[in-house]
Amino acid sequence: MFDPFTEVDKRAINTIRCLALDMTSKASSGHQGAPMGCAPMAHVLFTRFMKCNPSNSQWINRDRFVLSNGHCCALQYSLLHLMGYKVTLDDLRDFRQYLSITPGHPERGMTDGVEVTTGPLGQGISNAVGLAIAQAHLGAVYNRPGFEIFNNYTYCIVGDGCLQEGVASEAASMAGHYKLGKLIALYDANNIQIDGDIKVQFTEDVCTRFKAYGWNILKVEDGDNDLDAIANAIEEAKKQTDKPTLIYVHTTIGCGSLLQGTAKVHGCPLKVEDVTQIKEKFGLDPTKQFNVPDDVRAFYNGITTKDAEYEKEWNALFEKYAAAYPAEAKEITRRLRGELAEGWEKLLPTYTPADKPTATRKLSETVLNAICDALPEFIGGSADLTGSNLTKWKSAKDFQANDSGIGDYSGRYFHYGVREHGMAAVMNGISAYGCGLIPFGAGFLNFIGYASGAVRLSSLSKHQVVYIMTHDSIGVGEDGPTHQPIETFAALRAQPNLNVVRPADGNEVSAAYLQALTSKTTPTVLCLTRQNVPHLQGSSIENAMKGGYVLQDEPNPKIILAGTGSEVSLCVEAAKLLKQENIPSRVVSLPCLSLFDAQGPEYRNKVLPKGIPILSVEAGSTFGWAKYAHRSIGIDTFGISAPAGKIFEHFGLVPTEVAKKAKLLISEFPKMTL
Amino acid sequence: MFDPFTEVDKRAINTIRCLALDMTSKASSGHQGAPMGCAPMAHVLFTRFMKCNPSNSQWINRDRFVLSNGHCCALQYSLLHLMGYKVTLDDLRDFRQYLSITPGHPERGMTDGVEVTTGPLGQGISNAVGLAIAQAHLGAVYNRPGFEIFNNYTYCIVGDGCLQEGVASEAASMAGHYKLGKLIALYDANNIQIDGDIKVQFTEDVCTRFKAYGWNILKVEDGDNDLDAIANAIEEAKKQTDKPTLIYVHTTIGCGSLLQGTAKVHGCPLKVEDVTQIKEKFGLDPTKQFNVPDDVRAFYNGITTKDAEYEKEWNALFEKYAAAYPAEAKEITRRLRGELAEGWEKLLPTYTPADKPTATRKLSETVLNAICDALPEFIGGSADLTGSNLTKWKSAKDFQANDSGIGDYSGRYFHYGVREHGMAAVMNGISAYGCGLIPFGAGFLNFIGYASGAVRLSSLSKHQVVYIMTHDSIGVGEDGPTHQPIETFAALRAQPNLNVVRPADGNEVSAAYLQALTSKTTPTVLCLTRQNVPHLQGSSIENAMKGGYVLQDEPNPKIILAGTGSEVSLCVEAAKLLKQENIPSRVVSLPCLSLFDAQGPEYRNKVLPKGIPILSVEAGSTFGWAKYAHRSIGIDTFGISAPAGKIFEHFGLVPTEVAKKAKLLISEFPKMTL
């Protein structure tokens, strides 16, 4: 049972409201409406339920808190401050300012105690699903009778905006399917959005919808004042062990303001008179800003002190666990250090040109079969394309609810459903949990576009996640233009902190996994073919790890053919045709442009020297290639539906055409100028 | 009441099943499982309900049919053939072949009778919502007592995959909110997906979810055989005038196959023995392929003949309508011709440098206020950012359900909710309806990524839709990196058939709208600033309509500064600094690169001649700029949270830095080589 509420709780809540108010007033920017409405539920959650240790925000079994309505971050920063995280009153004063640790929306890695980056609506609640999955999985793998090593809760505050986003719908459906009992979301139901009353755009019955997903639904009628009701609901939610819970908390946006309950209080700083009357109404000194009354400070300090015990208790438990289960404890410790099992990379297969031509998606499957048993932290699945993506390794067991009969929480394979965006956001959440978890998700490359909202956050939040995207070009064939990526390579390559890898053969696929699994702060998109490609003379893991390299060369090449993925072997064939005409050439493979760029100018100039014409060849948009090549063969329209060979022919992606264009470039190059 | 079902209906359904089977067998590719399961509902729909005219697939008041599970297109092509659309048996034989009109997934514009492009899951049902919105709107605007000019239904077949996609959730929620009574979706509930039984990933209660959205729910227990139940459900659905209807139709995937009811029958061609036993079981000649028995042919011919009457009746009605309501009829006729009101473009405002600096989003609002009354076909709104996107023109009335009390179906302003993807897909549907409708949608530019699945289809399907995306750079300021687009320009520009327009000032904003509203087969993304920009000497609508032009020039420029949007004025300021040092320069504005590229090499070389160093300046990724510039100033990391001015400074996007880099480039250019 939770500690009873007293007057100091009310004062604390009003203090939080006014801190948020002072932050947005000082910044002349930001949102105070939702913080003022959400302060009661956040206060109840942090003071009565959250098991965390503010002096070590990385303690692995901490309860996770996600603020899905990230624009409400003045609330989160205020709480982090009161709780004793590394957020000072000065940091609150610096809200949204240059180089502050209190940016406009919560950013993972920027602020102590912030678990995930939110603000782009719908992402936080979806991350929360991933966090809860991670806990369920680790608990199933490592907990032993009497040793609940991983048993934390994931709490989330979520607003109307988040719940309208499709990504949240996808993730919520997954959460219900997986029966994630330790996931508890508090829905800040204030009936207001930026465009006004929700009646203009959002009249669905959210609770019934979540019930349909398999969630437990609870309601709090007066979320502005009824702290007992909030706390009782959370207690009730914790008792529901086989369903996630959505607590509908009816609140008043901008609670206390003269404009409360209207869209006007959402995101515009309030007038001075309004701020004054709010503070007076709340019994706080209207002449003071960033004011934390002593009793409130003392109260929160008490919470902080109590919280430190949780980790101590856990450490003691883990010590006993280590004695009883040394192998498991050792593995957990290794994973917590972020190290992969020693020597795992020796499992990566290598190939010679004598090996049979194979689709890179199939070569990817071979890698997964080779490494997955050695890498328990590598978990993932497909968005309903398992048989096409070839992502299910031989020994894989499904992650499913324990009573499902078709897997359990210790399983590592996910059937994400046709939910690319939800999958990506859930992956970000799994990655955010820590304990070395590296999630992967798979689909057709073309449909990574559905997920780009979350893929962007993979990069921004530095999540080590791996997107295994197959059917990476017109090589898709008959499925046609709706399924053939064209602009996708360019779109992904333009995104900061994302490695886009398009391996050409078996060795490059192995390199791609080596790169993905060792890039701790950069997500990776693997672009893999549907169709077979030969293993190439000159390819190696070591070479491919540079992002670009000379695959084949001849003395004094007259032209450089630079390709990626399935077009590298096309370049090799074209080079043979040129050789028949006594035209020496070089073939360069560029599996990962960002990695190649990172090698520095000296290496890059060695591979792609000035003064020799360079022709790039890639079955995708030529957009972006001018940086590397003088001319580009590619596809700047949408694709067509036909057998793949026909389509490559249609777009001139055949050796004869490449050779022809190479000769043309050789002849015109001398006349070309900057 | 529908015509009773007889034996010929069963034979017709089995014929359709076998046509689909023959198509996938001959192509050795494609999906027969869903067509075999959906054949009964499709047959019932097309023979008993669809009011359409196969000899004129463009008749404006036709009932719309959308196959949301587009991989099921063998079904659609078979029906279009039987119904008498321009799809021959040879076209069916050519399924998925080079240059055929029967591609791997349905493509609008490719096949007579196909309304929208589907295959990317979730899009079709969302397009259907748009089609139903369009009908509701046009009916409210133009129908008169006794003259139901626009009263068609929108029917949609949708599968499990579509209903898992977030975009479908978003659109379905909108449909419920808007009470679209003429939207009827048949849910092919076969419990199977590619990854197997839906129990592995999709255990939510779909019907309850849709009920929560405000839909009417009906069920058909035996969708394989019970034609009366299907027809009764559709009749029932038509009676529900203030809710869209979802008819849950329980079917068997691959109905008739030895593998029926399993994932194996989804997308792999069946064995010959299986095909033979299917045809025998169905009473069809197993030695024949692409066989339409005479009685089935005769039956469908009867339907075709009857269908031609619908348009005749409508034409007669419209003639009377034209006599009674000549102004309305004239407007409809104009719109059907795809012409805008004469002289509308004269309403576009123009500016001189004396006019006050203004944010381009605000200038966009001025344009909307100027033109919207003259352009009844231009309809749209915002994804819950009306006050930020500034998209609500003065006279705008909300599109809302007629009984909502806050608007009605004749309204043209949409509160799409925080549903960017659903918004875009609904826009595609509105555009697909025809009658000149040009939908627009608005949001923060960064969140167009949420919608990219549908934005891609805007381009592929050649929908004239307009994305009004504001807050187009780090100029967003305090909201921080989660809200600041970086890779977005590049990602959009790489997409075929998409005009990405980033206007620099008032004249360029007017040009952007002129371009968007006259590009009949190309969608447009307008990228607009949050922050103020000055009106530039040298800008004009005419110039901007070329996509790029010399804004300011000096004799023998030593450098060309090429910018877009808010960075053009930055280039102008830098040019002033250079002038102070006696360095003559040229400033080029490039509001739309695709349009600039389309001007041909002569014009392009005049604007950006060889031999003069070119420095591009854009507050976004430099990816893609090497095609136009020798060096680029941009941002290749994520942004930061701070007041906007600080951020521009941080990234060197200030006149002094641009001038400095210009001088550096001037000095190094002579040594640069290709």
Ligand SMILES: [Ca+2]
């Ligand atoms: Ca709200």
Ligand SMILES: [Ca+2]
């Ligand atoms: Ca299905």
